Amino acid sequence: MGFAILNGEIIERVNAFVDVEDRGYQFGDGVYEVIRVYNGRMFTAKEHLRRFVRSAESICITIPYPTEQLMSLLEKLIQKNSLQQGIIYLQISRGITPRNHAFPVGDVAPTLVAYTKEVDRPVEKLKSGVKTILVEDIRWLRCDIKSLNLLANVLAKQKAAEANCFEAIQYRGRDITEGSSSNIFIVKDSVVITHPSTNLILKGITKDEILRLCTANAIAVVERTFTLEELMQADEAFLSSTTGEVMPIIEIDKKIVKDGVPGPVTRRLQAFFEEEIKSKCGNL
Structure with a gap:
């Protein structure tokens, strides 16, 4: 033990x-x-x-x-x-x-x-991407605090598991907030978009790394709210988390994202993120 x-x-x-x-x-x-x-x-x-x-x-x-x-x-x-x-x-x-x-x-x-x-790196999922579902965000209004109160997150993750999906993407009204245990990104016209770090989401450490890598490598990025419609019409989508790193999303509520394969911006960010890990922790 x-x-x-x-x-x-x-x-x-x-x-x-x-x-x-x-x-x-x-x-x-x-x-x-x-x-x-x-x-x-x-x-x-x-x-x-x-x-x-x-x-x-x-x-x-x-x-x-x-x-x-x-x-x-x-x-x-x-x-x-x-x-x-x-x-x-x-x-x-x-x-x-x-x-x-x-x-x-x-x-x-x-x-x-x-x-x-x-915990091993989810190498195969990082290569092929993952499926997700949509769930209503029923959590409290201080999601920026990494609290032990995770019942709503657990219920959302269970719905994803029952649907044979990796993650549940949450929304309030028509706006996407974050995953049950991840931050959510979309790419539209080569611009990376993600929810701003307000009280409605957790300010992800991996998210911040991705924002920094975007800026350092001339990838256009903006923190703003985006809607369910924008999510479903995105050119690419991915999630970030401590264990999921930069994880491509290829399906949302059984709808294929673009061509159903990880997109070029996501792939670039994966490569930059892996280099960051290697520079601090050695070869993967």
């Missing part, structure tokens, strides 16, 4: 228990992050940890460890578990206290946990 982090200590995972009155368990009162590991090295870890701190602060949780200490702990956890290709899952809750909706009174220590998991 390997090792996990519990409140700043690396222990055997089988001993990493959390109390039944932990507010993360009872209320989803906490936030989390997922960091990709290639060749035993974390990719964009500083960016993920900055978002982790920002999400925690947004719900009035103070992380009791400096970012440098967290980084060092996560690096040690990777080594202890001999992880080469995979992820680190990191979570903090408001802590253990008798159940009450209001914040606990007094000095209650938050609960921090982290563990690793082996």
Whole structure:
């Protein structure tokens, strides 16, 4: 089973228990992050940890460890578990206290946990693309916080699984927001378009990398809302996530996107993104 982090200590995972009155368990009162590991090295870890701190602060949780200490702990956890290709899952809750909706009174220590998991790159899907479905976005209005409250995302992802699809693309009214666990992009007339990073979506770390790569490589890009109709008429579509990287979308609600194969702009961005991984983590 390997090792996990519990409140700043690396222990055997089988001993990493959390109390039944932990507010993360009872209320989803906490936030989390997922960091990709290639060749035993974390990719964009500083960016993920900055978002982790920002999400925690947004719900009035103070992380009791400096970012440098967290980084060092996560690096040690990777080594202890001999992880080469995979992820680190990191979570903090408001802590253990008798159940009450209001914040606990007094000095209650938050609960921090982290563990690793082996996850291969989805190489075949990156080559061929994936199928998706459309679902109404029924989530709350603070999707910019990477909260433990993921029930709406789970329901959307389950609908995708039942339809034999990789992802569920969510919409509010006529506007596309994001996937159940990804950001969504379209390409029209060689311009990359994606939803702006407002409270209605999670500000994706991979999304930000893609925006930067577009600018660095003279690919036209704009952050703006786009509609269901624009999605269905796009020249290309792709999603981004920590584990999905730059993932081509070839089908939406059983409608083929353009020619049904990953498009040229998506392919260029995949190549640039892979070079970025290699420059920071070594050959894939």
